[in-house]
Amino acid sequence: AQRVTQPEKLLSVFKGAPVELKCNYSYSGSPELFWYVQYSRQRLQLLLRHISRESIKGFTADLNKGETSFHLKKPFAQEEDSAMYYCALSGSSGDKLTFGTGTRLAVRP
Amino acid sequence: DVKVTQSSRYLVKRTGEKVFLECVQDMDHENMFWYRQDPGLGLRLIYFSYDVKMKEKGDIPEGYSVSREKKERFSLILESASTNQTSMYLCASSVIAQGKLFFGSGTQLSVL
Numbered sequence: 617a618q619r620v621t622q623p624e625k626l627l628s629v630f631k632g633a634p635v636e637l638k639c640n641y642s643y644s645g646s647p648e649l650f651w652y653v654q655y656s657r658q659r660l661q662l663l664l665r666h667i668s669r670e671s672i673k674g675f676t677a678d679l680n681k682g683e684t685s686f687h688l689k690k691p692f693a694q695e696e697d698s699a700m701y702y703c704a705l706s707g708s709s710g711d712k713l714t715f716g717t718g719t720r721l722a723v724r725p
Numbered sequence: 726d727v728k729v730t731q732s733s734r735y736l737v738k739r740t741g742e743k744v745f746l747e748c749v750q751d752m753d754h755e756n757m758f759w760y761r762q763d764p765g766l767g768l769r770l771i772y773f774s775y776d777v778k779m780k781e782k783g784d785i786p787e788g789y790s791v792s793r794e795k796k797e798r799f800s801l802i803l804e805s806a807s808t809n810q811t812s813m814y815l816c817a818s819s820v821i822a823q824g825k826l827f828f829g830s831g832t833q834l835s836v837l
Binding site: 622625659660662665706716 | 756769815817821828829
């Protein structure tokens with residue numbers, strides 16, 4: 617069975633502070649990991665995927681297979697980063713995604 | 726841009742009613758999904774379809790069924806709505822084996 621754990625329901629930081637949203641997973645094979653984001657009154661959308669090794673809106677995430685983690689990081693938070701963030705995992709089929717419970721990021725001015 | 730359209734934004738139904746939630750996508754995606762989104766529980770997969778007339782149960786299929794008669798349309802059916810099915814329902818679509826889901830704007834269902 618595959619599982620995604622996001623231990624923090626809410627993360628509150630000041631503008632300009634570093635951000636790290638935690639994600640741990642459980643999967644016996646080689647997973648593909650994703651971060652999805654939902655801004656206020658917008659649709660849930662893909663932020664980034666580990667296989668692309670890209671930086672989107674200043675966010676990066678590194679897959680650490682030893683620690684089974686895929687934490688999302690940004691060095692300097694902006695107010696527009698305030699949103700709900702979901703970590704997700706897909707198994708070998710690449711189709712069905714299992715989502716975590718989400719972390720709400722609040723960036724204060 | 727991929728468009729995933731859910732027919733209703735808000736829906737209020739009574740306990741025991743049969744409820745249909747409709748979803749249409751316009752990008753010829755093979756995969757379609759129904760999730761429910763609840764605070765503190767995240768997104769949970771109800772059903773998944775990888776082709777017309779093909780479906781697979783997700784993590785919480787009890788009390789739900791689905792129909793996919795055409796590639797672009799995926800319907801979620803609550804056979805006899807109950808109060809614990811009050812939730813935000815999200816439809817999504819994707820290309821096979823890509824893992825990038827495109828979501829609809831959601832249907833907030835209240836069962837009274």
